[in-house]
Amino acid sequence: MNKNEDNTLRYFQQELGDGITREISLSDYTRVGVGGKAKYFYVSSTIDDLTNAIGTAFSLGVPYQVVGEGNDIVPSDAGYEGLIVKNVSSNIVFSPDMSEVVVDSGVGLSRLINLAASRDMGGLEFLAGMPGTVGGAVYGNYGVGDYALGDYVKSATVLMERQGELIIGNFPGKWMNFGPSTSKLKETTSKFRPVILTVRLQLARRRKDEILSLIQDSLLARQAESVGDQRAIRNFFKQPSGKNYPPIDHLLNEAGVRRVRIGGAGVSKRNLNAIINLKNATSSDVWEVAQRIKELVAERFGFALEERVEYLGKW
Ligand SMILES: Cc1cc2nc3c(=O)[nH]c(=O)nc-3n(C[C@H](O)[C@H](O)[C@H](O)COP(=O)(O)OP(=O)(O)OC[C@H]3O[C@@H](n4cnc5c(N)ncnc54)[C@H](O)[C@@H]3O)c2cc1C
Structure with a gap:
């Protein structure tokens, strides 16, 4: 040192x-x-x-x-x-009268959904069984099918740099400029990145048994894409928008990515949009697998896939 x-x-x-x-x-x-x-x-x-x-x-x-x-x-x-x-901040405050919750950004999604269900508050069942914190999920506008977490964000407190000072602002959901797998925060290029502190989410009044049944449906629907307990990054690439592209797993299948394996990392056979740490993978192995997938897709379809996940540090 x-x-x-x-x-x-x-x-x-x-x-x-x-x-x-x-x-x-x-x-x-x-x-x-x-x-x-x-x-x-x-x-x-x-x-x-x-x-x-x-x-x-x-x-x-x-x-x-x-x-x-x-x-x-x-x-x-x-x-x-x-x-x-x-x-790992963990505070959750429910407002049953307003069907709202204010939640710390470090709270796990599953914990939030289960605690809300026990209070007859639903709305987020589409996220059931998904890993991740509220902060990470809001940052990347976590979505399943037609549903996205951003639609439920009423406001958020954000720590951010403004004119050389750090400020805490309370911003409405609209300010986040949510898009598919993205938000204003994810698009920020500033060295001092904005940090989500707490989020106010709109929930819906719903009976607990109804919520539990919806949770069960979500879990079943997700089983097919599961990579089990493997060390993996799921949803590695964004679904390309425009041109009515078919779902990304079809594109990846057509491009022939199934057998890509470099060093200790490779494509999951069960979910082509997941990269797995097969054995002692390094970050470079994961990166090279991703580059190979992009090459195959570009050769087959003539466009570049974009990563949904983020590379951290110097590459
Ligand atoms: C099994 C599985 C299934 C999945 N299914 C889906 C799916 O169906 N749809 C979908 O959209 N995604 C899916 N995902 C991805 C999901 O979006 C992420 O796993 C999760 O939401 C990210 O949360 P995290 O806490 O792990 O974030 P991290 O990986 O820890 O962080 C991700 C990014 O968020 C930033 N971040 C984290 N917290 C904050 C904060 N408080 N303020 C500002 N920035 C922050 C980090 O800096 C980083 O850039 C799936 C993932 C898995 C493993």
Whole structure:
């Protein structure tokens, strides 16, 4: 550790306590199990912790990124030269009169859906059984068929940079500019990325037994696409829009991606839009598999697929 890094660590410790650590392997924090080390790493259990960690990184000029359950990220083998904050904030406040909930961005979707069901509040059953935090899912406008989480977002509090200062704003759902698998936040190129703190969601009054039956339907519908317990990244590429393209799994099948395997990573046989860590895969293996898939699709159909998932760090 050089003197600069030493001072930075000391400042982080002063602000965040001993919870701040160095050189933590990100492969333990991604579902696909790949990735180098984060220079600084911190787990935030509350929204205050999260705000404080981001504020400290911002004042030090250290790049940062918040992660939830790590289903949608591929950190570089070279690691991340900044602060990774794993967000496990967990507060949920239901307002049955308004059929609304205000939820911390670190809350898991399944926990939210189950707690809402026990209060006769539904609406999000289409997300049943899906992994991920509210923050990650809102950021990527998690969607299934005709339903997307963005349609249920009434407002969100967001920590963001404005004219050199960090501010917390409360913005209506419209401000997020949700699109298929994307949002205004995902499109931001700023070094200091906006962070979702809490989200107000519109739910619907519904009987618990009805909700449980809808949850069951969603779980059954998803079974066919399941990759089981394998370390994988699901929905790797976006469904191409326009030109009435067929569903992406048909495109991938037609392009012949089924047998693509490079190093320890390969395409899932059960779900062609998933890349699996077959054996000791590196991030580069995953990246190369993705590039090969893109080549095959471009050769067959003449257009470039776009990743839905994100590569983190230097590539
Ligand atoms: C089995 C399975 C099925 C799936 N099915 C679907 C599906 O049907 N439809 C679909 O759309 N997706 C699907 N997904 C993908 C799903 O969208 C993501 O897994 C999940 O929503 C991402 O949440 P996460 O907490 O894992 O995010 P992470 O992977 O941790 O983060 C993803 C991105 O969100 C950002 N982020 C996370 N939290 C915040 C925050 N608080 N503020 C700002 N940015 C933040 C991160 O920086 C990162 O860029 C599926 C995934 C799996 C594994």
